[in-house]
Amino acid sequence: MTRTPSHDGAPRDIEALIEIMARLPGLGPRSARRAVLHLIDRRGTLMAPLAATMAKVAETARACFNCGNISTADLCPICADEARAQGQICVVEDVADLWAMERGGAFAGRYHVLGGTLSALDDIGPEDLHIPRLVDRIAGEHVREVILALNATVDGQTTAHYIADALEGTGVSVTSLAQGVPIGGELDYLDDGTISAALKARKAL
CATH class of the missing domain: 1.10.8.420 (RecR Domain 1)
Incomplete structure (x- = not known):
């Protein structure tokens, strides 16, 4: 036919x-x-x-049950690597940002994928993101520092401050990427050198 x-x-x-x-x-x-x-x-x-x-x-393909990275097993290779259990968790908006950080090769700790950012316009609140899981990981993985590598947008910075407030009193140091990330910039579009410089120049929130 x-x-x-x-x-x-x-x-x-x-x-x-x-x-x-x-x-x-x-x-x-x-x-x-x-x-x-x-x-x-x-x-x-x-x-x-x-x-x-x-x-x-x-x-x-599935989401790593620990950090949210895309993997082919329940635990992604980064979370399964004991050498990366160095007391640091880098918080990113989505998996593309995690992969962008990995391309730079400047970070040797573990990650946490939020699955988005807070947005009143899109009706996305804290309960829609993986913030509670992040809080749970703080004690379980003996975390010393949480690095907020969120996009330099209004929603990204709002989310960063919310997380900093949520982690207040936990005893962990909360830092964010500093110079090198332009206002309105997104990690997945930045070159590796820019990401590396921003990571090294992170600042406390």
Whole structure:
């Protein structure tokens, strides 16, 4: 049976793939269409391995139950590494920020992914973030310092101050990234050197 083509000439199955690709960050309909055509042209060397890898990741990927990093096991490699139990936890907004910090190679402790920031506009309160889990980790992992590596946005800084207040009285030192992170900047878009400089120049809150 001949498949009915879509409105732009592509078969419906391919058009469905284009529509899914267009939902990805940074891709619109035109970019998605070019990407799909590129994949089809290289289906043996690129599309088939990509499909197999995506299916495997879809089955095995999960959030680390300790820090929230993406892993293929209950405990991510960073949390499982005893050498990184140095009494420091770096708090980040999302997994992309954690990976950005790791690329810089300047931090040898562990992480905590909040899963977002406080936002009155988006109705995101403390109960929607992983702040209670962070408080639980303070005693359990003998934490000495919590580094707040949150984006330099209004919501990011509001969240940082909320966490600093929540940890007051726990005895841990609460610091934040300092110079090198511009106002309005997001960690995932900064170069490794900038992140490293900001980490080394962190300040107390």
